[in-house]
Amino acid sequence: MTSAARTRSSAELIGAEEPVLAHNYHPLPVVVARAEGAWVEDVEGRRYLDMLAGYSALNFGHRHPALIEAAHRQLDRLTLTSRAFHNDRLAGFAERLAALTGLDMVLPMNTGAEAVESGVKVARKWAYDVKGVPADRATIVVAADNFHGRTTTIVSFSTDEVARAGFGPFTPGFRVVPYNDLAALEAAVDETTAAVLIEPIQGEAGVIVPDDGYLAGVRELTRREGCLFVADEIQSGLGRTGRTLAVEHESVVPDVVLLGKALGGGIVPVSAVVARREVLEVLHPGEHGSTFGGNPLAAAVGTAVVELLETGEFQRRAAELGGILHEGLESLVGKGVAGFRCRGLWAGVDVDPQLGTGREISERLMREGVLVKDTHGSTIRLAPPLTITAEELQGALRTLEKVLVQQV
Numbered sequence: 001m002t003s004a005a006r007t008r009s010s011a012e013l014i015g016a017e018e019p020v021l022a023h024n025y026h027p028l029p030v031v032v033a034r035a036e037g038a039w040v041e042d043v044e045g046r047r048y049l050d051m052l053a054g055y056s057a058l059n060f061g062h063r064h065p066a067l068i069e070a071a072h073r074q075l076d077r078l079t080l081t082s083r084a085f086h087n088d089r090l091a092g093f094a095e096r097l098a099a100l101t102g103l104d105m106v107l108p109m110n111t112g113a114e115a116v117e118s119g120v121k122v123a124r125k126w127a128y129d130v131k132g133v134p135a136d137r138a139t140i141v142v143a144a145d146n147f148h149g150r151t152t153t154i155v156s157f158s159t160d161e162v163a164r165a166g167f168g169p170f171t172p173g174f175r176v177v178p179y180n181d182l183a184a185l186e187a188a189v190d191e192t193t194a195a196v197l198i199e200p201i202q203g204e205a206g207v208i209v210p211d212d213g214y215l216a217g218v219r220e221l222t223r224r225e226g227c228l229f230v231a232d233e234i235q236s237g238l239g240r241t242g243r244t245l246a247v248e249h250e251s252v253v254p255d256v257v258l259l260g261k262a263l264g265g266g267i268v269p270v271s272a273v274v275a276r277r278e279v280l281e282v283l284h285p286g287e288h289g290s291t292f293g294g295n296p297l298a299a300a301v302g303t304a305v306v307e308l309l310e311t312g313e314f315q316r317r318a319a320e321l322g323g324i325l326h327e328g329l330e331s332l333v334g335k336g337v338a339g340f341r342c343r344g345l346w347a348g349v350d351v352d353p354q355l356g357t358g359r360e361i362s363e364r365l366m367r368e369g370v371l372v373k374d375t376h377g378s379t380i381r382l383a384p385p386l387t388i389t390a391e392e393l394q395g396a397l398r399t400l401e402k403v404l405v406q407q408v
Helices: 003-007 010-017 065-075 090-101 112-131 152-156 182-188 214-225 246-250 296-310 313-330 358-367 390-407
Strands: 032-036 039-042 047-050 105-109 139-143 174-177 193-198 228-232 256-259 271-275 337-342 347-351 379-382
Touching: 047 390, 065 296, 090 105, 090 256, 090 271, 090 296, 105 112, 105 296, 112 139, 112 152, 112 193, 112 228, 112 256, 112 271, 174 182, 182 214, 193 214, 214 228, 214 246, 296 313, 313 337, 313 347, 313 390, 358 379, 358 390
Parallel strands: 139 174, 139 193, 193 228, 228 256
Antiparallel strands: 032 039, 039 047, 105 271, 256 271, 337 347, 347 379
16 A cells, blocks of 8 residues: 555545446445454544444454464465365365365355356256256246346346346346245246255345245255255355354255355455265366365465354354344334344344435444445345454444434
């Protein structure tokens, strides 16, 4: 960073972005310069409690000591080989991640969208090689209001017109059914179905938690109909909901789990397709790959993330603190909160529309030192780091109450 950049104010830095950055984001007007744990600090030194945690990429908080140490240690040894060669960190990472999820094999990638794209390719290849679907006829059933990423294939099966408009023609081969509707799902599955791809909890849609039995029903249906159950746990996984994976709330083991975000510890992008052996074994050399996927720096950080989760501490914290979050939000219903959905340390909060849009509520909270993000309409998301303390969480809830009461 240059000396000039270090002395620029938040307003100046925001203004400097305008002519040189693509306008594909509309961030809150806060310029973060430093962070640790659940707190961030802007260039003027103002502190904010981070209640978004990088959309769950920062499940372990900013700069978790064990993760920073793993990254530093690996930076001093080796960062990249490409997959043209083996590296000494990848096997251990894959072994431990497979064991953590109860599955067999790992396909390492980088971003969440890459994991989803890879999962789509694997499901199609499995359909042709194993299920016997005729060439180029495989279909994948997805849920309405999904969010799996923003690549051209993924937005092809989005129902969000903002994500789709202007990006066609769209990739065929997907059938969209309502979320949380087993009858509609069953009607959409046929002999061409390679997989059912869903989020166990829909994050971008507003933290939509399905009815009890829905995930178990998806598992039973896919097993009976001979297609794969692919669970996108990129936001919901790795401790966020009080379990290692959100599907564990119904004791479900999918055929394929997609992971990302928190797998990189907020340090490097790390994602993975984790699956049963007979599913991932359909891939052969040259059919899929990534120069950076499985790089030793990513594997070292990813292994450190798995080590944190192996203790169960963060899953327990999310479950226990999730009780505080649920209780606090429940007390605000009728006092500016119209409704909410909560699972572990993850909540979608529907604010009374008369009090403002989700964006406006987020800006008011920002001015009070709490950072959240809106989704649609008057809904905001709360997803603090799993390292947050009970006192910090209760303080954030008091701030939300203050912001809502001020508008009544």
